[in-house]
Amino acid sequence: MARERYGDYTSHPDDWRIYAYTKSPERLKRWKRGDGGGVGLIKVGESKAGRNAKRIAGHNRTGAGVDPEIEELILEEEVKTPSGAWFSDKALHKVLEGAGVKRIASDNTGDEWFEATIEEVRAAIIALRTGTEVDFQRWQNFKMRPSQEKAVDATEAYFSGAKDTDTVKFLWNAKMRFGKTHAAYQLAMRMKWKRLLVITYQPAVADSWRTDLLTHAAFKGWEYVDKDTAPTTKAGLAKITAPLAWFVSFQDLFGTDGDGAVKKRNKLVHEMAWDCIVIDEYHFGAWRENAREMYDPSERKSVGALQNASFRPDQTGLSANRFLYLSGTPFRAITFGEFSTEEMFNWSYVEEQAAKQEDGASGPNPYEELPTLSVMTYELGSLTEEFADGSNNAFSLTDFFKATRNEANGGYEFENQNRVVAFLHLIKGHKRTHQLKQLSADADAAPFPFEGTDYGDAVMHSVWYLADVAACHAMGELLASDPKFSQYKIVVAAGSSVGQGAKALKPVRRAISESTEAGLEGSITLTCGKLLTGVTVREWGAILMLRNLQAPESYFQAAFRVQSPRSSRLPDDTLAPGYKKASFVFDFDPNRALSLIGRYALSQADATGETVAAILGKLLKFLPIFKYGDGAMAVVDWGQVITTATKDVAQRALDAQWKTALLVGVNDETLNALASDSSLLDALAGVRTLGGTTANLEIVLSKNEKLKMAIREKGKSKLTAKEQQELKAVEKQLADLKKKIKDLTARIPAFMYLTDPRERTLAEIIETAEPELFKMVTGLTIDSFLRMKELGIFNGTMIDVSVDRFREEEDPSFTYITGAG
Numbered sequence: 001m002a003r004e005r006y007g008d009y010t011s012h013p014d015d016w017r018i019y020a021y022t023k024s025p026e027r028l029k030r031w032k033r034g035d036g037g038g039v040g041l042i043k044v045g046e047s048k049a050g051r052n053a054k055r056i057a058g059h060n061r062t063g064a065g066v067d068p069e070i071e072e073l074i075l076e077e078e079v080k081t082p083s084g085a086w087f088s089d090k091a092l093h094k095v096l097e098g099a100g101v102k103r104i105a106s107d108n109t110g111d112e113w114f115e116a117t118i119e120e121v122r123a124a125i126i127a128l129r130t131g132t133e134v135d136f137q138r139w140q141n142f143k144m145r146p147s148q149e150k151a152v153d154a155t156e157a158y159f160s161g162a163k164d165t166d167t168v169k170f171l172w173n174a175k176m177r178f179g180k181t182h183a184a185y186q187l188a189m190r191m192k193w194k195r196l197l198v199i200t201y202q203p204a205v206a207d208s209w210r211t212d213l214l215t216h217a218a219f220k221g222w223e224y225v226d227k228d229t230a231p232t233t234k235a236g237l238a239k240i241t242a243p244l245a246w247f248v249s250f251q252d253l254f255g256t257d258g259d260g261a262v263k264k265r266n267k268l269v270h271e272m273a274w275d276c277i278v279i280d281e282y283h284f285g286a287w288r289e290n291a292r293e294m295y296d297p298s299e300r301k302s303v304g305a306l307q308n309a310s311f312r313p314d315q316t317g318l319s320a321n322r323f324l325y326l327s328g329t330p331f332r333a334i335t336f337g338e339f340s341t342e343e344m345f346n347w348s349y350v351e352e353q354a355a356k357q358e359d360g361a362s363g364p365n366p367y368e369e370l371p372t373l374s375v376m377t378y379e380l381g382s383l384t385e386e387f388a389d390g391s392n393n394a395f396s397l398t399d400f401f402k403a404t405r406n407e408a409n410g411g412y413e414f415e416n417q418n419r420v421v422a423f424l425h426l427i428k429g430h431k432r433t434h435q436l437k438q439l440s441a442d443a444d445a446a447p448f449p450f451e452g453t454d455y456g457d458a459v460m461h462s463v464w465y466l467a468d469v470a471a472c473h474a475m476g477e478l479l480a481s482d483p484k485f486s487q488y489k490i491v492v493a494a495g496s497s498v499g500q501g502a503k504a505l506k507p508v509r510r511a512i513s514e515s516t517e518a519g520l521e522g523s524i525t526l527t528c529g530k531l532l533t534g535v536t537v538r539e540w541g542a543i544l545m546l547r548n549l550q551a552p553e554s555y556f557q558a559a560f561r562v563q564s565p566r567s568s569r570l571p572d573d574t575l576a577p578g579y580k581k582a583s584f585v586f587d588f589d590p591n592r593a594l595s596l597i598g599r600y601a602l603s604q605a606d607a608t609g610e611t612v613a614a615i616l617g618k619l620l621k622f623l624p625i626f627k628y629g630d631g632a633m634a635v636v637d638w639g640q641v642i643t644t645a646t647k648d649v650a651q652r653a654l655d656a657q658w659k660t661a662l663l664v665g666v667n668d669e670t671l672n673a674l675a676s677d678s679s680l681l682d683a684l685a686g687v688r689t690l691g692g693t694t695a696n697l698e699i700v701l702s703k704n705e706k707l708k709m710a711i712r713e714k715g716k717s718k719l720t721a722k723e724q725q726e727l728k729a730v731e732k733q734l735a736d737l738k739k740k741i742k743d744l745t746a747r748i749p750a751f752m753y754l755t756d757p758r759e760r761t762l763a764e765i766i767e768t769a770e771p772e773l774f775k776m777v778t779g780l781t782i783d784s785f786l787r788m789k790e791l792g793i794f795n796g797t798m799i800d801v802s803v804d805r806f807r808e809e810e811d812p813s814f815t816y817i818t819g820a821g
Contacts, residue, residue: 018089020044020075020121028517031115033100041104041113042074044096044121046089074118077125087128095124099134119215126217141217145366147174147355148183151345156190158342159322169323171282171339173607174347176328176560177370181205181212184278184324185219185245193275194243197318200280203249203500205534209280213245227252227265234268246272274320281533282327283553328560329553331603336792346607349373349560350615353622369567371541371583373560375597375625376449377590377636397589398467398548403474412473420478427451427544427586428484447633449542449586450484458541458562458584460522461512465532465558467547469495472526479524489515489523493530504530505537512539532558538566541580545587552596552603559585590627597625598641616641671737673791675701680791683784697737704730741793 026041093112097103102115114121119139126141127134144152155170162168172180188196198209206226213224223244225234237244248269257263262270325333333339356367400423403414414420429451449459466472472494479485489511498504508531511523523539528547531537532554540562549555567579587593601615608615625636674680675698707727710719719727775781780788788794 016046016086018044018046018075018077018092018125020118022074026113031102033102033115038115038117040117042116042118042121043113044089044092044116045112075121091128092121092124095127095134096120099124099136130217132220135217135220137214138217138220140215143366144183144186145179147347147352148179148186151178151183151347152187152190154345155187155324159191165321167321167323169325169339169343171325171327171330171333171344172347173330173334173344174326174328175349175352176557177563177565178328178347178352180280180326180328181208182216184326185213185216185222187324188243188245188276189218191275191322194241195272195275196243196245196278197269197272197274197276197320198245198247198278198280199250199253200534201250201284202281202533203251204504204531205280206247206249207505208534208536209245209247229265231265234265238268238272270318272319274318276322276324277318277320278324278326280326282325283329283332284533329556329600329603331552331599334603334606335795338792341609344607346604348604350618350622354618369565369579371563371565371580373563373583373585373623375559375585375587375593375623376447376628376633377587377593377625378448378628379590396548397546401466401471401475401546403468403470405470411477412470414471414474414478417478420475424478424482424485447628449544449584455542455584456582457522458580458582460541461515461524461537461539462522462542462544463525463527463531463537463540463562464544464546465549466494466526466528468528471547472528475526479526484521485524487521489518489520491523491525493525493527498530500530505535508537512537529554532561535561536564537561538564538580540564541566541582542584542586545585545589545593548589549592550596552599555596556600593625594636594641597623601641670791670793671697671701671734674788674793677787677791680784680787683781696733700730700733700737704734 020042022040022042026043028039029041030039031037031041089112093103093114096114096116099120101120103111104113104115105111120136122139122141123136124134126132126138129141151172151174155172158170159168172178172183174180184198185196210224210226213219213222221242223237223240223242225237225244225246226248246269248266252263253266253269255263255266325339327333352367352370353372356365356370358365400416401414401420402416403412405412427449429448447454449455449462464475466475472492476490476492479488479490491507491511492498493504493508498507508523508525511525515521515523525531525537525540543558543562545555545558549558562583562585565580585593597619598612598616601612601619604610604615604619605612620637620641625641626633627636628634681697703726707719707723707730710723785794
C-alpha cells in the first residue's frame with residue numbers, strides 16, 4: 001500500500017494542496033540523469049488552496065503577487081487518495097527521490113527544489129494516489145468525457161451483440177479533438193482485447209497513439225509497437241501475454257524488402273490474429289480497393305488458399321473480425337452509405353459546443369476547455385485592384401502565392417513578390433486611404449488577422465497553409481525580412497528535409513518555446529500539409545488558408561487543428577486562468593469557405609437524417625462565418641452558405657455532363673451487390689445503353705477475381721499471355737460498364753426539362769407524377785432506380801442538389817446535355 005511504502009501522511013483540511021512552481025533562472029537550468037536529462041528546476045511544496053501564489057511571492061521576496069515573467073505556478077493538486085487518505089509534500093519528495101530524482105537547494109529557499117519535469121511530478125502524485133510504484137512515463141490520469149463514454153458504450157454493445165465469428169465494423173464519425181485514440185484504447189480495455197492493430201495512411205498520427213498509450217495510468221501493462229520497435233522485441237511479441245497495440249502505416253505494409261517479400265519487421269503483423277483492426281483517418285485513402293484488400297475480408301475471398309504460397313504482401317491479408325473506423329471527416333463513407341445508422345457513432349462540432357454551454361450543475365463541464373472556432377473570410381478582390389483577376393473578384397490562391405526556386409542563390413521567391421508584400425500589409429491592417437474611407441465607425445475595429453488585439457492571443461501562434469514547398473520557403477524568407485513578422489519565430493514545416501510526424505513536430509514546439517523565452521510576438525508555422533492531420537499543437541490558435549483546397553476532408557482536418565485545447569485544471573477541476581477560449585480560420589477565398597461548410601452540412605444530413613437547413617442553423621450558431629468585403633465585416637447566414645454549396649456541387653455535375661463521381665458510386669462493392677441482385681440485372685438487361693454487359697456481369701466479376709488471385713500468386717508481370725489478354729479484356733469491360741452506369745445520370749437533365757418545374761426533387765417527380773416518363777427517358781423503372789440508390793450506385797442526395805441547380809440553369813443545361821449527343 002502507498003501508506004506503507006511512503007509514509008508521512010498527515011491530516012489536512014479539505015482545502016490543502018500540493019503545488020509546484022518554477023522561476024527564472026531556475027527554469028533555464030539544464031540537468032542530467034542517467035542517459036537523459038531535462039531543463040528547469042521545480043519547487044514542490046504544500047499550502048492551503050489559493051495561497052500558492054502568495055507563497056511563491058513570499059519565496060521571491062516581492063510581497064506583491066506573482067510576476068509571470070519571474071515565476072510560474074505549474075501544478076496544484078489535492079493531497080489525498082481516492083480512498084480519502086492524505087499525503088504530505090514530504091511523502092511526494094520521498095517518491096521523487098526514490099525514483100532517482102535529485103533534490104537540491106536553490107537561492108536559500110530550502111531543499112524542496114528538484115531536477116524533474118512536471119510530468120514526473122504528476123507521475124509521482126499518481127503513484128501516491130494509487131499505491132503503486134512510480135512510473136515516470138505515465139503522468140496522465142484523466143477520465144473520458146461523456147461523449148467518449150457514449151462512443152465506447154455504443155461500440156461495445158454493437159460488437160458484443162454479434163457472434164464471435166461474425167465480421168463486424170463500426171465507424172466513429174467524430175470531429176477532430178474528440179479524443180478518438182484515447183477512447184479506442186478504453187474500448188479495447190472494455191472489450192478485454194489483447195491484440196490491437198492500428199493502420200492509417202497518415203503516419204503522423206503515430207505520435208498520438210504512442211503518447212496516449214504510454215503516458216496514461218489506465219493503460220499500464222500495455223506494449224506499444226511500431227516500425228521503430230527493436231527487431232528483437234518484435235520477435236518475442238507472439239509469445240507474450242501482455243496486451244499490445246501495434247501501429248503501422250499502409251505505406252509500410254505495402255512496402256517490400258529487396259526480394260519482393262513482405263518487410264521482415266511487418267511479417268508478424270500478417271501472421272498474428274488481431275482482436276480488432278482500427279482504421280484511423282479512414283477518409284485518407286483507406287477506402288480504396290488496394291487498401292481494403294489488405295484488411296477487409298470481403299475484398300479477399302480467396303486469401304485462405306494462399307497459406308502455402310511464398311510470403312508476399314500482395315498475397316496475404318490481415319486476420320480480424322472486428323473493425324473500428326475512425327474519422328473526423330468521413331464524407332465519402334457517409335455519402336455512399338458504407339455504414340448503417342446502427343454501425344455509426346456521430347459527434348459533431350455542434351454537439352460539442354452545445355455540450356459546452358450546458359450549465360454544469362452536476363459538476364465541472366468537461367467540454368469547457370475546447371475553444372470556439374470562427375471562420376473569417378476576406379474578399380480580397382474587392383479591396384484592392386491588384387488582387388482581382390476580372391472574374392467576379394475571384395482569383396486562384398495557389399497562383400497568387402506561386403513561387404519558384406532561384407537557381408542562382410538556392411533561395412525561393414514569389415513570382416509576384418510585390419503582390420505578396422501587399423497581402424502582408426493587408427493582413428497587418430495597413431489599409432489604403434480609400435479603404436479607410438469605406439469603413440464605417442463600427443467596422444473599423446481591426447478586422448484583419450494581425451491588426452490590433454481583436455483576435456486576442458489566438459494569432460500568437462498560427463499555422464499558414466500554402467500550396468507547395470516552394471511557396472512555404474518563399475513565405476518564410478519574406479516574413480523574416482518584414483518588420484512585424486520578423487518578431488515571430490518562423491518554422492518552414494515543408495519538404496523532405498524536415499522529416500515526418502514527430503520529427504517535423506519538434507522544430508515547431510522548439511520555436512514556440514524559444515519565442516516565449518526570447519519575448520517575441522509568437523511563432524508562425526508554414527506548411528503545405530505536414531502537421532495538419534493527427535498532430536496536436538495546442539498553442540496554435542489560428543490558421544491562414546492560402547491555397548486552393550476543394551476537398552472538404554483536407555479543409556476541415558486543417559481547420560479544426562487550431563481548435564486543440566490549451567488549458568490546465570485546478571484541484572476543483574475548473575479551468576485555470578489563461579486557457580485558450582477562441583480559435584480562428586482566416587480564409588481568403590470566401591466562396592470556397594462557404595461551399596465546403598455547406599458540403600460539411602450535407603454530409604451531416606446524410607449521417608443524421610436532419611435537414612441541411614436545420615444542421616446549418618445549428619452549425620452557424622457555434623461556427624459563425626464572417627465575410628469582409630467593401631469595407632465592412634458582416635455575419636453570413638445559412639441561406640448564403642447552402643446557396644453557395646449547392647451551386648458549387650451542382651455546377652460540378654453540370655460541367656461534367658452529369659457524369660461526375662459525386663452522383664454515382666461505381667466500385668467493386670456496388671458491382672458485386674449488383675451482380676447478386678438477379679431481379680435488378682433482369683431489369684437492366686433491357687436498358688439499351690447497358691447492352692449485354694450486365695447480362696454477363698457475374699462472369700466478368702468472376703474472371704476479375706480469378707485474375708486478381710493469379711496476380712497475388714505470381715505478380716502481374718508473370719501472368720501468361722492468355723491471362724494478360726483476359727486481364728485487358730476484363731479491365732475494358734468493367735471500365736465500359738462503369739461508364740455506362742454513369743451515363744444513366746446524364747439522362748436526368750433531359751427528363752427534368754420535360755417535367756413541371758414546381759417539382760423540386762427527383763423523388764417527388766418519379767414517385768408521384770411522372771413514373772412512366774422517367775422510364776421512357778432514362779430506360780429505368782422507378783423500382784430499379786430506387787434499388788440502385790439503395791445499393792449506393794446512385795447518390796440520391798447529390799442528385800437532388802444537382803436537380804435544384806438545374807432548375808436555375810434549365811435552358812442552357814438542357815442545350816448543353818442534348819447538344820453533347
